[in-house]
Amino acid sequence: MASTIIMPQLGETVAEGKILVWFKSVGDEIKEGDDLFEVETDKVTIEVQAIVAGRLSEIRVGPGATAKVGEVVAVVGDGATANASTRGDAPAAKSAPWRSPFEEVSTPTDRFGPAKGPNGIHMTPLARRLIVQHGLDLAMLAKEADRRGAKNIDGAAVRAAIETHLASPAAPPAAVEPPIRSELPVQESDVITLNTMRRKTGERLAESWRTIPHVFQAIEVDFTAIDLVRKTRKAAFQKAYGFSLTYLPFVARATCLAIVAFPQVNARFDGNALALSQDVNLGVAVDLDHNGVIVPVVRESGDFTVIGLAKAIRRQIDKARAGKLSPDDLSGATYSISNNGAFGTSFTTPIINAPQVGILSIDAIGLKPAVVSTPEGDFVAPRMIGIVGQSFDHRAFDGAYSAAFLSRLKQILETRDWAGEISSDL
Amino acid sequence: MAELTYRDAVARGIAQEMERDERVVFLGEDVAKAGGVFKTTVGLYERFGPLRVRDTPISEQAILGAAIGAAMTGLRPIAELMFADFLAVCFDYVANEMSKLRYMSNGQLSCPLVIRTGNGGGVRFGAQHSQSVENWTMMIPGVKVVAPSSPVDVIGLMAAAVRDPDPVILHEHKALYAIKGEVPDGEIVDTLGTAKILRAGRDCTIVALALMVPRALEAAEILQRDHGVDAEVIDVRSLVPLDTQTILGSVAKTGHLFTVEENPRLCGWGAEIASIVADEAFWDLDGPIVRITTPHIPLPAADHLEDLALPSSARIVDKVRRVMGG
Numbered sequence: 001m002a003s004t005i006i007m008p009q010l011g012e013t014v015a016e017g018k019i020l021v022w023f024k025s026v027g028d029e030i031k032e033g034d035d036l037f038e039v040e041t042d043k044v045t046i047e048v049q050a051i052v053a054g055r056l057s058e059i060r061v062g063p064g065a066t067a068k069v070g071e072v073v074a075v076v077g078d079g080a081t082a083n084a085s086t087r088g089d090a091p092a093a094k095s096a097p098w099r100s101p102f103e104e105v106s107t108p109t110d111r112f113g114p115a116k117g118p119n120g121i122h123m124t125p126l127a128r129r130l131i132v133q134h135g136l137d138l139a140m141l142a143k144e145a146d147r148r149g150a151k152n153i154d155g156a157a158v159r160a161a162i163e164t165h166l167a168s169p170a171a172p173p174a175a176v177e178p179p180i181r182s183e184l185p186v187q188e189s190d191v192i193t194l195n196t197m198r199r200k201t202g203e204r205l206a207e208s209w210r211t212i213p214h215v216f217q218a219i220e221v222d223f224t225a226i227d228l229v230r231k232t233r234k235a236a237f238q239k240a241y242g243f244s245l246t247y248l249p250f251v252a253r254a255t256c257l258a259i260v261a262f263p264q265v266n267a268r269f270d271g272n273a274l275a276l277s278q279d280v281n282l283g284v285a286v287d288l289d290h291n292g293v294i295v296p297v298v299r300e301s302g303d304f305t306v307i308g309l310a311k312a313i314r315r316q317i318d319k320a321r322a323g324k325l326s327p328d329d330l331s332g333a334t335y336s337i338s339n340n341g342a343f344g345t346s347f348t349t350p351i352i353n354a355p356q357v358g359i360l361s362i363d364a365i366g367l368k369p370a371v372v373s374t375p376e377g378d379f380v381a382p383r384m385i386g387i388v389g390q391s392f393d394h395r396a397f398d399g400a401y402s403a404a405f406l407s408r409l410k411q412i413l414e415t416r417d418w419a420g421e422i423s424s425d426l
Numbered sequence: 427m428a429e430l431t432y433r434d435a436v437a438r439g440i441a442q443e444m445e446r447d448e449r450v451v452f453l454g455e456d457v458a459k460a461g462g463v464f465k466t467t468v469g470l471y472e473r474f475g476p477l478r479v480r481d482t483p484i485s486e487q488a489i490l491g492a493a494i495g496a497a498m499t500g501l502r503p504i505a506e507l508m509f510a511d512f513l514a515v516c517f518d519y520v521a522n523e524m525s526k527l528r529y530m531s532n533g534q535l536s537c538p539l540v541i542r543t544g545n546g547g548g549v550r551f552g553a554q555h556s557q558s559v560e561n562w563t564m565m566i567p568g569v570k571v572v573a574p575s576s577p578v579d580v581i582g583l584m585a586a587a588v589r590d591p592d593p594v595i596l597h598e599h600k601a602l603y604a605i606k607g608e609v610p611d612g613e614i615v616d617t618l619g620t621a622k623i624l625r626a627g628r629d630c631t632i633v634a635l636a637l638m639v640p641r642a643l644e645a646a647e648i649l650q651r652d653h654g655v656d657a658e659v660i661d662v663r664s665l666v667p668l669d670t671q672t673i674l675g676s677v678a679k680t681g682h683l684f685t686v687e688e689n690p691r692l693c694g695w696g697a698e699i700a701s702i703v704a705d706e707a708f709w710d711l712d713g714p715i716v717r718i719t720t721p722h723i724p725l726p727a728a729d730h731l732e733d734l735a736l737p738s739s740a741r742i743v744d745k746v747r748r749v750m751g752g
Contacts, residue, residue, distance in 0.1 A: 105705045112709060126681045126712040155681050155712040 003052045005036065005074040007067040011327020014041045018066045018196060019073065023047075028056050030076060037073070042200035043294065043330045045323055052076050070100050117153065118142045126155040134162050197292050208354045215399060216349040218389030219406040221413050223365045226250050227384040229418045241311060248284075248339050249310035251362050251388065253421075254412040255337065256280045256302040256309075262405040266335045268355040269396045283333030283353060284313050286320045294320050295353065297333045306421055341365060347387040357396035361389045388413070427610055433603040435577035436466040436542070439584030440504060442613060444474050447502060450588055453480040454489060454506025463508055464544060464603055486516040490541070494524050497539040502588055510545035510559045510597060524593045525568030540587045541595045545573065546637050546688055547720075547736055548601035552727035556600075558688035558720065560635065561695050563595045564665040570618055571665040573597035575639035577607040579663060582616025590618060599636040619667030623676065627658035630682035630750055633673060633699060635662045638686040638737060645742035653743070655750045657684075665695050673699060674707050681712030684746055686737050691719040718745050 010017050017039040024036055034050045057077040061067040112132040117123055121142050123131070131138055131153075141161055145153050194202065230245055237245040259266045259280055267276045280302040283295040296316035298304075304312060319325050336359040338350040348361045365386030372381045388409060392402045430438065444450045452470060454462075458481040461468035471479040482489050486507055493505035507513060513520055524537045547556035563571045572587060572594065574580045580598065587594035624639065625646050634642035639661045649655040658676050662669070677683050683703050685696030700715040718737045726732050 105702050107705050108709055110709065124681075124712045125709050129709040 002057065003054065003076045004072040005050070005052075005076060007039070007061075007069050007071050007073055008048055009069055010039065010041050010044075010046065011331055014043075014069065014327050016066050016068045017041050017046075019061055019063055020045065021063050022059060024056050026056055026059055030054060030056055040196050041327060042196060044325050044327060046326070050076075068106075119146065121145055122152040124152065124154045127153045127158045130155060130158040130162070134158075136161060195292070197294075201292060204353075205351050208351050212352050212354060213394040214349070214352060214391050215394045215402070216389055216391045217399065217402050217406060218347050218361075218387050219403075219410050221386055221388050221410045222370065223247060223250075223384040223386055223413065225414060226418055227365075229422060232419075233422055237307075237310075241307075241314075243314055245310055247341070247362065247365055247386070248337070249306050249313060250413065250418065251339075251360070252282055252284070252298075252301060252309045252313065252337060253304070253306045254409055254416065255282070255335070255360060256304075257412050257416075258405055258409040259302070259335065261408055262401065264397045264401060265358045265390075265392070265405050267357050267396065268334070269357045269393055270355060271395075274357070274396050277334040279334065281332050281334045283336035283356075284316060285336065285338040285350075286317050288321065294325065294330070295333065295336060296320050296325055296329045297331065299332065306418065336360070337362070341386070347389050349389065350391050352391055352393055357393040358402070359391050361391070363387055427608055429606050430577045430609045431603065432577050432580055432598070432605050432607070433464065433466050435580040435607075435609060436584070436598060437468055437470060438609075439581035439614075440467065440470060441473065442581065443502075443504075443585055443588040444470070444478060446613075447588075448478075449500065449502045450504065451478045451480070451496065451501050452504045452506070453482050453493060455482055455484055455508055457481060457506050462506070464600065466598070466603065467506070486512045487519065490516045490519040490524070493539050493541075494519060494527075494537060497524075497537045497593075498527065498535050502538050502540075504540045504542060504588065507541060507543040509551075509555045510543040511554050511557045513541075513543065513559060513562060513595075520563070520569070520595075521566050525566050528592060529568065536591055537593050538588075538591050539593045540584070541593070542584070542598055543595065544600045545597035546599045546601055547725050547732060548637060550727055550729060550732060551600075553724035556725045556727075556732070558636075558690075560597050560665060561687075561689040561693055563597075564695055564698070565693075568593070569666065570594040571597070572618060572663060573599070573636040573665070574663060575599070575602065575634075575636050575661050577605070578609045578614065579616065579622075579661075581609065581614040583618070583663065585613075585615040586618045589615070594618070597636065601637050602640075605640070619664045619669055621663055621669035621672040622661045623658060623672065624661050625657070625659040627656040627680065629656045629680055630684060630746060631658045631660060631673070631676040631680045632684045632686060632742070632746065633660045633662055633696070634686040635665070635695065636688065638688050641737065641739045642686050642742060644739040645746065648739065648743045649746055649750075653747050653750070655746060657746065662695070662699075668699070668702075670699075670702055670706075674703065677703050677707045678710045681710055682750065683711075683715045684742070684749075685715075685717045685719075686742055687717065687719040688736060689720065690722045691717065692722050694719050713749055716745055716749055718742055 007017055020038045020040050022037045024030060030050045031053050032050055035047045036050050038045060038047050054076040056074060058075040061073040067073050112128040115122060117138050119142055141153055145157060234245060263276045264274060266280050267274045279300045282298045282301040284298060285293050285295045287293050298312045298316060301309060333356060335356060336353050338348060338359055338361045340348045341362060341364045344364045347363050350359045350361045352359050363386060365384055367382045368385040369380050370383040370385055372379050390402055390406055440452055456463055457467045458471040458479045489505050493503040496503045524539055527535045527537045545560060546558045560571060560573055563569060570590065572583045574583045584596060587596050625643060632642045632646060642659045646657040646659050649657050658680060660673060660676060685699055687694040687696040689695060696717045700717060703715060718741060720735050723735065725735055
């Protein structure tokens with residue numbers, strides 16, 4: 001009996017994966033657990049292991065090709081299946097690509113715009129595709145169709161336009177005016193081709209930026225108290241856990257606590273309704289040495305203490321940098337934090353990760369002269385100051401709500417008994 | 427290479443398989459001593475004897491019941507139903523029994539059975555003996571359905587059907603029995619689930635089956651000659667499995683699809699193909715998908731009325747020309 005190898009489910013929201021490399025060739029013997037191929041989704045790269053044994057008899061989806069979840073990517077024979085067609089056996093029916101019984105057709109995912117052009121002129125699907133793929137000027141095509149008295153724009157009209165460059169936006173205007181100044185050629189030293197992850201991240205960011213009315217608000221926070229706790233516990237923490245205690249888990253913890261009173265910050269917005277999340281699943285943006293940013297999720301962050309969060313965040317960052325994140329590590333965030341302090345920046349206005357409605361940013365925290373009020377009067381003193389900001393979706397809530405949330409966050413960061421919370425863990 | 431009629435190709439296809447495999451047996455009404463009412467099985471009784479070539483009572487249920495039992499117990503029967511309309515008489519066996527055996531027994535049973543049947547109109551047999559019922563059979567999960575349009579395909583698809591481990595319904599077309607075609611010598615085995623491009627063309631794709639294939643080819647020649655439309659003609663041949671890749675590939679090239687179906691319009695096989703193409707090849711379409719079918723009426727027996735009902739090459743030309751503007 002031959003078995004098939006399918007593209008595995010790569011996470012709740014992942015529909016397809018691109019095979020980067022096959023570790024086995026056709027004819028190789030395979031044992032259960034052998035690495036078969038490496039697959040790249042829009043967020044992670046995973047090695048897929050065999051769950052059957054046998055001889056790899058066919059690779060249907062080669063390196064560089066993309067397969068939908070559930071699609072057959074290879075066939076494993078049991079070693080005994082040669083080509084011998086025994087008496088009475090049928091020659092196998094010509095096999096179309098295997099599809100699940102629930103997906104007997106493969107609907108294209110591409111979209112090439114509406115059926116009607118300017119002046120209400122109709123375009124055939126083929127015409128629409130060709131126009132978009134060739135970057136043609138629709139208005140020009142519509143004008144040309146009008147001139148010819150055509151009722152619609154079809155593939156032949158578009159192909160004719162492609163051939164004559166009629167509709168090409170790059171075509172020189174008919175005007176006789178000589179160009180005043182030709183553009184100097186720019187010498188390109190290198191072209192950086194985006195990998196899938198960057199491309200997908202880019203697409204998603206562009207979509208969020210285009211569709212969400214972003215508002216950014218920031219508040220200055222005095223981290224002196226937290227800094228004191230960090231300093232006194234630094235050695236013990238390092239000894240116990242093997243890494244240093246940063247500001248991030250404090251901010252994360254304070255965020256979870258502030259969300260309790262401001263649940264609309266921790267929600268999903270679909271354009272009509274704001275669905276408040278029961279748990280706080282914090283997405284923590286991690287820079288992969290300038291090779292893309294990834295946002296692993298710390299699930300149910302609200303249940304963790306500072307130390308617990310420090311460990312959980314650390315675990316996700318380590319996994320991210322090692323490329324070991326599973327798709328489930330990357331889905332389901334309800335609120336995100338972008339931590340940009342490493343290079344001394346004052347503040348960053350991050351882009352919201354839809355359908356989330358807010359993202360927090362923290363930047364450098366450092367000594368600054370600040371006014372401190374005491375019963376003896378106001379003094380200027382060196383304090384550990386940092387700016388904590390939030391980009392929020394103005395459709396989901398208003399500036400006052402966001403401001404109140406930030407104010408609550410500031411209050412927690414500055415006044416919570418951090419030493420007490422940590423003592424119980426360390 | 428020899429020239430053979432479609433009718434003689436049936437006997438040659440059956441003989442080829444009976445010669446090759448002694449488990450192949452053949453039964454039906456008047457198929458043995460009389461050589462079949464359409465003379466499609468002449469000589470088989472004399473050649474293979476009464477044990478392997480059997481006349482049956484006039485009961486489609488008896489024919490299929492016996493054939494299913496034989497198939498379940500190790501033989502590879504070919505059963506003839508004289509008229510495809512009579513699939514309705516034994517539809518329980520077709521839709522509920524033979525097609526579900528493998529599944530419901532978890533693979534413990536199989537039913538390597540071929541039903542060959544005289545399908546289609548054009549021979550003045552009236553509303554109960556002329557229907558094109560390929561769409562009835564195509565809708566049943568668990569059967570394969572083929573319908574050859576030429577003598578060589580009759581033999582090749584018959585062989586593929588007999589050698590398939592599951593039930594296959596082979597629709598022969600009554601109005602094609604007299605046509606002739608070149609057939610190579612020696613064993614001929616084809617593949618189920620494959621369509622054939624019979625005429626390459628750039629402007630539009632015409633998909634046809636059985637009797638509609640020669641009519642589509644004739645229409646394509648007229649379209650080329652009189653209207654400057656270069657049509658590609660595909661013989662679907664196999665409805666289940668359906669060779670969607672060949673059809674989609676052709677539409678990707680031409681942007682236009684026409685189906686020519688003898689079955690009545692409602693739920694005809696072309697509707698399924700139109701649905702698949704509208705879905706998968708949407709962005710290749712440069713015009714509406716057009717189905718040319720027999721109207722949804724009982725087929726008349728009167729010559730001129732029957733001719734009017736079935737798609738003719740003139741009707742195909744007219745429909746294609748109107749869309750293609752030739």
